[in-house]
Amino acid sequence: MEYLIRFSQLHETFRSAEIQAIAVIEGVDLRVISYSDESPFCVVRLPSEDAARAIMRRSVLAHAIYEHWGTADTYDELHPIIKRDTAHLWPQYVEPSFKMNIDAYQGSRSSSKKQLALINSFSYLPFKGPIRLSCPDQEFTIFEQWEFDAVPLNLPSPLKVHFGRLIACGVRDLxxxxxxxxxxxxxxxxxxxxxxxxxxxxxxxxxxxxxxxxxxxxxxxxxxxxxxxxxxxxxxxxxxxxxxxxxxxxxxxxxxxxxxxxxxxxxxxxxxxxxxxxxxxxxxxxxxxxxxxxxxxxxxxxxxxxxxxxxxxxxxxxxxxxxxxxxxxxxxxxxxxxxxxxxxxxxxxxxxxxISFWMPTANDEEQEIGVPTHPCLAIVVVCTQVFNKWSRRLITYRRLPDAxxxxxxxxxxxxxxxxxxxxxxxxxxxNPFRRHYFRGFKSEQDLTDDAATDKILNTT
The missing domain is CATH 3.40.50.150 (Vaccinia Virus protein VP39)
Structure with a gap:
């Protein structure tokens, strides 16, 4: 079954590494179907809802996981996909109370009339239960991914749309x-x-x-x-x-x-x-x-x-x-x-x-400190937190069995x-990092040019 993970838009290079590690801990077979650091939406395949809940019990970077009902570039494409692929799921949600949310990433649906019109476009779903804004039995969400600066540019439609049913929330409260x-x-x-x-x-x-x-x-x-x-x-x-x-x-x-x-x-x-x-x-x-x-x-x-x-x-x-x-x-x-x-x-x-340890490095390729290696250790993942002129990496290795x-x-x-x-x-x-840090991460050529400029200024 496919599930949609809604990540926080922070520490992008850490997000996939975290959920895959949790899958190892929980003994869950997880396969990433589509994911990009540029987007907070990740589609994965998991064996069951219990597996999805197990992932969320530990995930700090995920807001929630949803049963994935469809993804498309436009709503005209999304509705046929939902009708084709999920009609067999509808009967179990006919009577329970429900709620429908709109999550517009990098965009906005500020008008209540536009929000209501968007929700009503899903009226073909045969839900007859009461609508409850607080503690509903089932919660569905319409996700929109907009182009950056979509609101000031007044763009007419999002880049991508998703629809899903809430399964479980992450543990960001930690x-x-x-x-x-x-x-x-x-x-x-x-x-x-x-x-x-x-x-x-x-x-x-x-x-x-x-x-x-x-x-x-x-x-x-x-x-x-x-x-x-x-x-x-x-x-x-x-x-x-x-x-x-x-x-x-x-x-x-x-x-x-x-x-x-x-x-x-x-x-x-x-x-x-x-x-x-x-x-x-x-x-x-x-x-x-x-x-x-x-x-x-x-x-x-x-x-x-x-x-x-x-x-x-x-x-x-x-x-x-x-x-x-x-x-x-x-x-x-x-x-x-x-x-x-x-x-x-x-x-x-x-x-x-x-072993997971943090290591600093300059962002400039000429001053970058390479990831250290050892024959007994295999690199699992390298995650990077970028600052201005330098970054720090979280490097994770796995101890190889002797064989x-x-x-x-x-x-x-x-x-x-x-x-x-x-x-x-x-x-x-x-310490090469310390040396570069106090030089402002300038290259040798920049330092030479600065010295020449200072010399000229001092002689005039």
């Missing part, structure tokens, strides 16, 4: 439930609730699974995963962000705020390169937003110059075992961090477990050293 403005404890890097929930869906968070965030901060991702039933674990190099004030304003306090404390496994302080997590295939998923190193350079535990820090081991005593010890940090390469994340995922994810891994590629990968610099002098040397 965005408000987990809204950061209502959360007791956040930081400047806390991921907003909508994208945290979408990330959890795409990573296949579900009951009985263990999910881990190695850059946990104030816990946005583990909270989202816990809402969907997964056990959340996390770590961070900065213990202050995890502990907060130790009470209500802390990571644990956030879990308590939502009644999810039973799904908080544990949180601890470490960095990814010095992690106590056992390198065994025990994690069902990894979700994280690694630091971009813009406000300050990336760092990991360690001594930049061991000879200048003899106090780490003082008089034969290992000072790092002292409870009051503050560990030193050294600069860390952004590109090495990406490789380390993938290596960690390879070592700890179960077969077909997913599917290209052993020659794996051997080659182990022989290769990091191509990125790992011993740069400053943060810009170690």
């Amino acid at each position: 965005i408000h439930t987990f809204d950061l403005k209502k959360r007791d404890y956040i930081s400047t890097t806390s991921m907003d609730s909508e994208l945290a929930l979408v990330t959890a869906n795409i990573a296949l968070a579900a009951p009985g699974k263990i999910f881990y965030d190695p850059f946990v901060g104030t816990g946005s991702f583990p909270i989202a995963c816990a809402h969907f039933g997964a056990l959340g674990l996390g770590s961070d190099i900065d213990g202050r962000s995890v502990r907060g004030d130790g009470g209500k304003k802390s990571l644990r306090g956030n879990f308590q705020q939502y009644g999810l404390e039973k799904l908080l496994g544990d949180v601890f302080v470490c960095d990814l390169t010095n992690s106590p997590v056992r390198r065994a295939r025990i994690l069902d998923g990894i979700v994280c937003d690694p630091p971009y190193g813009v406000r300050e350079g990336l760092k990991v535990l360690g001594c930049k110059d061991p000879e200048s820090t003899p106090w780490v081991v003082e008089k034969g005593r290992k000072m790092y075992r002292d409870p009051a010890f503050v560990a030193p940090k050294k600069p860390y390469s952004f590109m090495a961090m990406l490789d380390d994340i993938l290596n960690f995922a390879t070592d700890t994810l179960v077969d077909n477990g997913r 599917e891994v290209d052993l020659s590629a794996l051997a080659q990968q182990k022989k290769m050293k990091h191509e990125a610099q790992t011993n740069g002098i400053n943060a810009d040397d170690l």
Whole structure:
């Protein structure tokens, strides 16, 4: 059976990825028949209404799903399609109360007379039940997709029209439930609730699974995963962000705020390169937003110059075992961090477990940072959130079973050293994104031209 999904017109590249991931979680056979990022309407094939409801129980980016009765370029084409393909469905809707809506995307039917005339054009449907605007037994919707700026241009007709019967609504209300403005404890890097929930869906968070965030901060991702039933674990190099004030304003306090404390496994302080997590295939998923190193350079535990820090081991005593010890940090390469994340995922994810992590990049092709790869990981989907001159991607990988891994590629990968610099002098040397960010994402030619212009201005 065909169904029409009405998406929100936000995060367009994430929408299809989310519903397909939910289909995997629910064990539903879903096939996309027609979809475009330019339109909020998606036609899919599902085995039953129960399957459609299962998709909507978790979808954050979908408003609702409808039994698809027809799609056409004009109403003159739509009415014959509905009569031909759905007449066998009509008898079961003759007596129940009903309601008819009009959803005009990028357009408007502001005149009540035009709306009524449009609804009356479907009068051939043999519905005899009472019309109820509140809580009807059945709800039907006429969808119109108009050209952008259709209203000021006074265009006569929409580009596409659809008609369907409401089956179930999505869970967009979760965005408000987990809204950061209502959360007791956040930081400047806390991921907003909508994208945290979408990330959890795409990573296949579900009951009985263990999910881990190695850059946990104030816990946005583990909270989202816990809402969907997964056990959340996390770590961070900065213990202050995890502990907060130790009470209500802390990571644990956030879990308590939502009644999810039973799904908080544990949180601890470490960095990814010095992690106590056992390198065994025990994690069902990894979700994280690694630091971009813009406000300050990336760092990991360690001594930049061991000879200048003899106090780490003082008089034969290992000072790092002292409870009051503050560990030193050294600069860390952004590109090495990406490789380390993938290596960690390879070592700890179960077969077909997913890692979804966010990565920034410049929009300019010459400065764009490529999607990192690993022989043990298959790219599932890359979703992009575009800003002005840069974007951030949500990259999702699947851990391949060992039988599917290209052993020659794996051997080659182990022989290769990091191509990125790992011993740069400053943060810009170690982080190409940071370097481009503070240059305004200008090309080398633009920077040369700017320098020449400044020189001319300074000499006149």
